[in-house]
Amino acid sequence: MNVAVIGTGYVGLTTAVSLALHGHRVIGIDVDEEKVKQLRKKKSPIYEPGLEEALETVVEQGTLSFGSSLADEAAEAEILFICVGTPESEDGTADLRYLFAAVEELRLLQQHDPRKRAVVVKSTVPVGTGDRVADLLREFASVHVVSNPEFLREGRALRDALNPSRIVIGADHAEAFALMDQLYERLSAEWVRTTRANAEMIKYASNAFLATRISFMNELSRLSAALGTDIEVIARGMGLDSRIGPEFLRAGLGYGGSCFPKDTIALLQVAKEQGVSLGILEQVREVNRTQPSWYVQLMRERLQGLVGKRIAVLGLSFKPDTDDIREARSLPVLAELLEAGALVSAYDPVSAEAVARLYPQVRYAQDVYETLTDADAALLVTEWKDCVELQWDRVKEVMASPVLFDGRNAWPTQIVKRHGFTYCGVGKS
Ligand SMILES: NC(=O)c1ccc[n+]([C@@H]2O[C@H](COP(=O)([O-])OP(=O)(O)OC[C@H]3O[C@@H](n4cnc5c(N)ncnc54)[C@H](O)[C@@H]3O)[C@@H](O)[C@H]2O)c1
Known part of the structure; x- marks a missing residue:
């Protein structure tokens, strides 16, 4: 045709x-x-x-x-x-x-x-x-x-x-x-x-539901961190229930991209025009908005302040395998770290140039190990393969201090602990 x-x-x-x-x-x-x-x-x-x-x-x-x-x-x-x-x-x-x-x-x-x-x-x-x-x-x-x-x-x-x-x-x-x-x-x-109207609604409802799953797990991760339970184990246990399923249960720094943020607010606006309240979706957006600050606060506590601390940020695009930085969680994270007085270096295989236009104060490295060199702590923001599959001996060697903040619960916890890193995931003890 x-x-x-x-x-x-x-x-x-x-x-x-x-x-x-x-x-x-x-x-x-x-x-x-x-x-x-x-x-x-x-x-x-x-x-x-x-x-x-x-x-x-x-x-x-x-x-x-x-x-x-x-x-x-x-x-x-x-x-x-x-x-x-x-x-x-x-x-x-x-x-x-x-x-x-x-x-x-x-x-x-x-x-x-x-x-x-x-x-x-x-x-x-x-x-x-x-x-x-x-x-x-x-x-x-x-x-x-x-x-x-x-x-x-x-x-x-x-x-x-x-x-x-x-x-x-x-x-x-x-x-x-x-x-x-x-x-x-x-x-x-x-x-x-x-009908056309049903088709249009299916799209918004799907995105709103996926965003809800993510924010549900992120909000729960805060309680899990407070209780000393492990949100990853909890997610696995939940996901084995066929009524729930395993997808979109991973806690992290929140969702970004060109769809979930704009589609959830657009749906809320449509609901408002109809005089209908979608309170759940309001809270979904609020959890997503506050998740990066919640995690940076946790970093601040663990590192006893962020002023002058060298933080290596790994991954900048809103998710791996894309160059899209629209609403990427790296953006509020970088803003918070810089605001808190941290010295930030960052790496992303394809998005560094676009982010550099927004945050020229950050030092952008050519590869992961260059980013990590002399860092007091590393923070995983986007789980690109080359940010996740690391040579841990080498990482330990180049960092000033072996502290890992896993903002996506994607690093191999047991392995990094065996290598002597201090590890902090999202919603994990
Ligand atoms: N990106 C995704 O993952 C995704 C997934 C599902 C649905 N969507 C939806 O699909 C739509 C497009 O999203 P996108 O991410 O591809 O957007 P985009 O911004 O990447 O691309 C839009 C393109 O349209 C072009 N354009 C604008 N006005 C035009 C016109 N009058 N004539 C010809 N070209 C014109 C722009 O130059 C641009 O190249 C959006 O409604 C989005 O919500 C996006």
């Missing part, structure tokens, strides 16, 4: 590449001309495992191309995905200006070249947005509007796009469902066929 993907960020580029890998003819459209230039040279503007190699393959095969004008370059498309950002506005609601700008371009395209098309909203949008888009396109009887929320995880985006956990399609016409069936015929996943 002929497909256009509007917006070639984390979701759009991954969607475009995966559809091209499935044999569709795809054009990615972006207003950012620099990005388009780079993509045409088969260079991915984002770091995602396997994405650049796949991009190279499909561009060379001629199944994926890029452009910056929908009207001039995407007229052939029968399915047009909207994958633009829906960031948080000042008041917490989802900012839909990029989405409606894309819809305006779609209107112009349809006026200029009327034909049967499906407009598929993949961006995360509040309930009712798809219906608003349908209203804006109502004059074109041959256009269907579909909601198809995306559930990929950064760091494994391409794998998730090629093997999705489920395909959720919201539409109001059999022809629209049939088009989506044809588009995704090579994917094997459970399908949910429903």
